[in-house]
Amino acid sequence: MQSLFAVFIDGAIYASWLFLVAAGLTVIYGVMRILNMAHGSFYAIGAYSAASMIGWYFADGSGNAWVSFLLLIVCALAAGLVVGTIIERGLLRYMYGRDEILMVIITYALLLILEDVMKIVWGVSPYFAYQPYTALGRVSMMGLKMSTYDLMLIGVAIVVGGALYAWLERTTLGKILRAVIHDREVASAMGVNVAKMFTITFLVGATLGTLAGALTAPAISVVPGIGVEVIVLAFAVVVVGGLGSIEGAAAGALLVGLCRAAAVHYAPEFELFVIYGVMSLVLAVRPQGLFGRTLARKI
Template identity: 80%
Template sequence: MTSLLAVLIDGSIYASWLFLVAAGLTVIYGVMRILNMAHGSFYAIGAYSAASLVGWYFNNGMGPAWVSYLMLVGAALVAGLIVGVIVERGLLRLMYGRDEILMVIITYALLLILEDGMKIVWGVSPYFAYQPYSELGRTSLGLLKVSNYDLALVGVSALLGLGLWAWLERTNQGKVLRAVIHDREIALAMGVNVKLMFTITFVLGTTLGALAGALTAPAISVVPGIGIEVIVLAFAVVVIGGLGSIGGAAVGALLVGLSRAAAVHYAPEFELFVIYGVMSLVLAFRPEGLFGRTLARKI
């Protein structure tokens, strides 16, 4: 029972992190049909911004520890907003309507540029912001001790998923956005400002990516290359769930998280392969993903 509980807890924590990373990626694809390879760099920018700000705060003994949690979120919001607006207005807006493969190449080039840019700004030495992680302490669950920060991450991920669903399903702006998703041309003909909706969507996606990085920063050492590592996992999650589906991203993250946790505890030698095994199994029966929609071609 202890081993099974450990798998469930570890899998849920890992799944919550995966969902945070993948949510922004699937939102951008769902509306803009852009497979954003640079999403990992937005994650890394959020992590670097949060780690440097929180590290400065604690190194200078500025005040109470709870302020650092506000700094994590604030750094992500500012970084995501600034980078998202610059990239969408300065680059992607010039490329709308181009082939999806070309957009993949463009965003991959942007990934390489941003990775080198982060090295120029923050250098290559690791950044640490462990204080918010350790301040919350640990909780005993039977024979297991679990970090309260990790448990809080599960709650944040669930609230974020519910918030995205409520925004898309229950608000007027969300309904307009869904109209753009289903038929961009008709939405434009009905007077919807599609370019503005694209800007809002892309900034939301970059902010979600930066938020994932900021919330992860206290649990890791922030070093060059972390963005490249997570983009592969994020793509696996959204492909399993179905490109453009928030619910699919949540289910895909849960499947991957629990599968990886089971492999770590019962068959560690398969840890590196289990994620791609799950993806291959799903795609063998559902090529469009678990919740993906088959789109008709427009002639």
């Protein structure tokens, strides 16, 4: 029983992290039909920004660990808005309407460029921001000791997922975005400023990416290359759940997280392959993903 509980908790923690990473990616694709390969760089920028701010705040050893949580959020919001605005206004707005494969190539090139930019800005030495992670201590449940910070990520993922769902389903702006998703040409003909909707969507997606990085920074060593690793996992999650679906991203993250946790506990030699195994099995049965919809092709 304790072993099953450990698998459930570890899987839920990993799934919450995966969802936070993948949420921004699926929001951008759902509205803009852009599979943003540079999303991993947003994650890395959020992690580096947060680690730098936390390091500066605790430089003299007198910082308040609880204040550092606020700094994580502020860094994520600032980094997402700044980087998202520069990329969307400076590059992507000139590419709207192009073939989806071309957009993948463009954003992949942007990923490579941003990876080098981050090395120029932050160097190649690792950054550590452990203070927020240790501030919450550890808790004991069913004989297992777990980090309270890791458990907090589950709550954050639930809040973020609920907020996104409510935004898209219950607000006027969300209904306009769903109209753009359904048919951007008709939405434009009805007076919707599609370009403005794209800007808002991209900023939300970029901020979700930097938020995931900022919240992850206290639990990891922030080093070059973390963005490349993350985009592969995020892509697997959104493909399993269905591209462009928030509920699909949540279901995909939970399925992948639990399967990976089970592999770690019972068959660690398969841990590296289980994510792609799950993706292959799901796509073999439902090529559009668990919550993906088959779209009619326009001729």
